Amino acid sequence: MENISIDKFKEIDLRVAKVISAEKIPETDKLLRLELDLGEEKRQIVSGIAEYYEPESLIGREIIVIFNLEPKKLKGLTSNGMLLAASGENFISLIAPDKEVPPGTKIH
Numbered sequence: 001m002e003n004i005s006i007d008k009f010k011e012i013d014l015r016v017a018k019v020i021s022a023e024k025i026p027e028t029d030k031l032l033r034l035e036l037d038l039g040e041e042k043r044q045i046v047s048g049i050a051e052y053y054e055p056e057s058l059i060g061r062e063i064i065v066i067f068n069l070e071p072k073k074l075k076g077l078t079s080n081g082m083l084l085a086a087s088g089e090n091f092i093s094l095i096a097p098d099k100e101v102p103p104g105t106k107i108h
Contacts, residue, residue, distance in 0.1 A: 017043070019036060021035040032048075038067065040104055045082065046079035052091065062096050064097070
């Protein structure tokens with residue numbers, strides 16, 4: 001990968017989101033539908049974390065999302081953002097603030 005400028009990085013709008021609801025998407029093994037509280041609005045995202053997280057364990061958790069990512073259709077559902085996670089060969093670990101902050105808080 002090549003380096004990007006700080007100005008390019010500033011184009012990415014990262015925010016804290018609180019998971020309101022989570023459910024497995026029927027007929028898939030990997031996808032979960034998450035409803036998120038982003039402060040001034042609620043959003044739906046679809047994420048490929050179902051093999052690592054039970055939906056119930058996500059409710060109430062704070063996560064970091066890319067807020068200004070172009071929406072994408074997955075299994076007929078529109079995903080309006082992307083959560084951030086560290087991943088390796090046999091794990092996924094969600095990126096989250098180390099203390100509770102208001103939903104919608106911008107990451108700088």
